[in-house]
Amino acid sequence: MREIGSKASIMTGNEAVAEGVRLARVGFISAYPITPQTTIVEKLAEMVANREISARYVEVESEHSAMAAVFASEIAGVRSYTATSSQGLLYMHEMLHWVAGQRLPVVMSVVNRAIGPPWNIWSDQSDSMNQKDTGWIQVYSESNQEAMDTLIMGYRIAEDSGVMLPFMSMEDAFILSHTSEQVLIPDQDLVDEFLPELHLDFRVDSDHPMGYGSYSTPDGPFMELKKDMMDSMWKSADTIRKVTQEFSEIFGRDYGGLIEEYMTEGAEYILVASGTVASTAKYVAGKMRENGMKVGIVRIRYFRPFPAEDIVRAVKGASHVGVIDRSVSFGSGGAMFNEVRAALYGRSDVPVTGFIAGIGGRDVREEDIEGMVNMMAAGKEGNVFINVRGGK
Amino acid sequence: MMPTSIPQQELMEPGHTACQGCGATLAMRYALKALGKKTVVSVPASCWAVIPGAMPNRTLDIPMVYTPFAATGASISGLREALDIRGDSDYNVVGFAGDGGTADIGLQSLSGAMERGHNVFYIMYDNEGYMNTGVQRSGSTPYGAETTTTPVGLERNFKKQQKKIVADIMMAQGVPYVATATIAYPEDLIRKVQNARKITGPKFIQILAPCPTGWYYPPEKTIEVSRMAVQSRMFLLYEYSEGKFRLTKPSRPVTVKEYVQSQKRFSHMDENEIRILQEEVDRRWGELLEKESH
Numbered sequence: 001m002r003e004i005g006s007k008a009s010i011m012t013g014n015e016a017v018a019e020g021v022r023l024a025r026v027g028f029i030s031a032y033p034i035t036p037q038t039t040i041v042e043k044l045a046e047m048v049a050n051r052e053i054s055a056r057y058v059e060v061e062s063e064h065s066a067m068a069a070v071f072a073s074e075i076a077g078v079r080s081y082t083a084t085s086s087q088g089l090l091y092m093h094e095m096l097h098w099v100a101g102q103r104l105p106v107v108m109s110v111v112n113r114a115i116g117p118p119w120n121i122w123s124d125q126s127d128s129m130n131q132k133d134t135g136w137i138q139v140y141s142e143s144n145q146e147a148m149d150t151l152i153m154g155y156r157i158a159e160d161s162g163v164m165l166p167f168m169s170m171e172d173a174f175i176l177s178h179t180s181e182q183v184l185i186p187d188q189d190l191v192d193e194f195l196p197e198l199h200l201d202f203r204v205d206s207d208h209p210m211g212y213g214s215y216s217t218p219d220g221p222f223m224e225l226k227k228d229m230m231d232s233m234w235k236s237a238d239t240i241r242k243v244t245q246e247f248s249e250i251f252g253r254d255y256g257g258l259i260e261e262y263m264t265e266g267a268e269y270i271l272v273a274s275g276t277v278a279s280t281a282k283y284v285a286g287k288m289r290e291n292g293m294k295v296g297i298v299r300i301r302y303f304r305p306f307p308a309e310d311i312v313r314a315v316k317g318a319s320h321v322g323v324i325d326r327s328v329s330f331g332s333g334g335a336m337f338n339e340v341r342a343a344l345y346g347r348s349d350v351p352v353t354g355f356i357a358g359i360g361g362r363d364v365r366e367e368d369i370e371g372m373v374n375m376m377a378a379g380k381e382g383n384v385f386i387n388v389r390g391g392k
Numbered sequence: 393m394m395p396t397s398i399p400q401q402e403l404m405e406p407g408h409t410a411c412q413g414c415g416a417t418l419a420m421r422y423a424l425k426a427l428g429k430k431t432v433v434s435v436p437a438s439c440w441a442v443i444p445g446a447m448p449n450r451t452l453d454i455p456m457v458y459t460p461f462a463a464t465g466a467s468i469s470g471l472r473e474a475l476d477i478r479g480d481s482d483y484n485v486v487g488f489a490g491d492g493g494t495a496d497i498g499l500q501s502l503s504g505a506m507e508r509g510h511n512v513f514y515i516m517y518d519n520e521g522y523m524n525t526g527v528q529r530s531g532s533t534p535y536g537a538e539t540t541t542t543p544v545g546l547e548r549n550f551k552k553q554q555k556k557i558v559a560d561i562m563m564a565q566g567v568p569y570v571a572t573a574t575i576a577y578p579e580d581l582i583r584k585v586q587n588a589r590k591i592t593g594p595k596f597i598q599i600l601a602p603c604p605t606g607w608y609y610p611p612e613k614t615i616e617v618s619r620m621a622v623q624s625r626m627f628l629l630y631e632y633s634e635g636k637f638r639l640t641k642p643s644r645p646v647t648v649k650e651y652v653q654s655q656k657r658f659s660h661m662d663e664n665e666i667r668i669l670q671e672e673v674d675r676r677w678g679e680l681l682e683k684e685s686h
Contacts, residue, residue, distance in 0.1 A: 074474075080470075
């Protein structure tokens with residue numbers, strides 16, 4: 001791996017994300033404190049206080065207001081950032097639609113945390129999965145380095161004139177957010193070269209007064225605007241690939257694209273996973289390969305736009321596919337499972353099993369993943385709860 | 393005849409879609425005369441989200457940002473900071489919200505913005521109910537009023553609670569400039585917005601904007617009703633600027649009874665109910681007189 005123009009540092013996921021915000025030269029930050037996101041904005045507040053970043057930092061009185069404040073600052077043409085978790089993300093929900101509908105390239109970090117009750121601050125993906133239909137690009141990272149790099153790439157992708165959609169970057173609570181790893185911090189010069197200043201064509205300007213978000217009747221452009229969001233979301237997949245490639249050329253770290261394939265070549269059993277669970281799955285796949293089980297892993301990085309084509313291509317040739325979800329849609333199943341199965345419909349007869357694991361921070365252990373592969377080998381289908389007491 | 397002090401500049405174009413006799417349109421028009429062209433207005437769900445017309449129509453010659461209901465206070469916070477970052481500190485940043493969007497769903501966002509001290513204006517146009525949505529009760533609806541959610545049928549379910557007065561809350565919170573105004577007195581309204589402009593920091597102005605559609609009076613009576621609200625002391629005009637409180641004493645007082653008789657929304661009220669309202673009006677008048685004397 002090339003390590004051009006960077007310095008190595010040991011830092012938590014949240015510190016790495018804050019570094020990414022600094023490197024992206026964000027101008028306005030607004031947030032509300034919520035565990036386990038808090039240390040991101042604490043770090044940013046500290047950077048502002050120490051003049052390490054020339055941003056304004058405003059702590060607001062709620063997450064709804066945090067998203068409303070960055071909505072407004074972005075519409076005035078200033079690169080903006082916020083971060084949240086869990087209940088806070090749910091509280092923002094209305095504003096998420098508003099930011100996406102107004103086509104504002106806001107970038108937000110979400111430290112994935114369970115939704116109560118009962119209260120639970122540990123990791124699962126229920127919070128961000130509940131936002132999958134808001135028009136935000138959604139990406140899951142598996143390391144602190146990836147969380148930082150994704151944030152920098154996020155502004156490039158979101159601000160691309162063919163995309164203009166907000167960008168939600170996830171990291172697992174505590175497993176990444178509060179765990180230290182080595183992170184390479186790129187030089188500011190290289191980041192500046194990669195990420196130019198934001199120039200919004202339609203920013204608030206009294207010399208060119210506009211109405212931002214006035215109403216539209218059924219015969220007005222409302223439906224066309226929504227279709228355009230869909231078109232831009234699909235087109236963003238190519239932008240994501242292009243930007244990821246360019247990033248790897250400049251910084252020497254290649255994340256592939258919308259998905260990462262690991263040992264899928266000739267794999268009989270393929271597990272689809274995301275976040276840090278995918279890291280454990282990759283480790284288990286390596287071990288099981290040594291014992292003659294042909295296991296491969298597809299790591300979903302981008303869940304929006306959904307990488308249907310990439311997944312269909314990656315699992316081609318597998319005899320069984322399993323999908324690990326860290327959230328559940330009650331009365332249906334895991335969201336990733338449902339979407340993977342829908343992507344395969346009509347294009348493959350491969351059986352698909354849904355594994356619901358790691359809810360509310362429950363550990364997803366090596367033996368749990370081995371168990372999933374064994375269930376796939378035994379032909380088990382449907383939705384299965386993993387490592388849960390009181391039966392399956 | 394005395395020459396008028398009202399600025400000639402018009403930032404509101406003809407062709408809006410408001411009801412005949414709408415008080416809220418005059419409130420915006422007068423406020424903008426005092427604010428000038430270098431102004432951006434944030435408007436939540438409200439009559440004013442509809443008055444400019446469907447996209448791409450506009451009726452104001454300034455940028456207008458539309459936001460969800462609870463977002464006014466936070467959106468003006470973000471606009472202010474971003475414009476300052478851009479070096480555009482000479483813009484006036486104005487939240488212009490109805491009473492439902494202010495007294496009820498937007499109160500937290502408003503209070504947060506005022507507490508943080510952003511250099512913004514928050515103008516609440518008070519038509520005493522959710523008029524755009526079809527005349528429902530809000531926290532700012534006065535005692536006695538019939539609305540579509542406080543209907544008078546076999547049960548006399550008119551609004552039983554007194555009006556929540558947001559300007560008083562803002563004074564209690566320590567907002568540096570707080571004023572009330574109404575459209576029957578445009579010179580007073582415009583002067584208050586001009587006075588607010590002299591202050592760097594949060595400014596809150598509550599403008600009573602009578603609504604013929606929701607208060608059930610003939611549209612040509614809007615100015616008269618606005619004036620009677622002040623004369624009856626149902627709506628008190630005051631200015632609170634950096635700790636100094638000044639109360640306007642109406643020159644030709646009318647009774648609460650005369651005021652409620654001007655609008656059908658109060659037509660069901662009996663003598664006892666009118667007395668309850670009069671007593672509250674008198675109590676508050678005494679309270680504010682005392683506040684002024686301190």
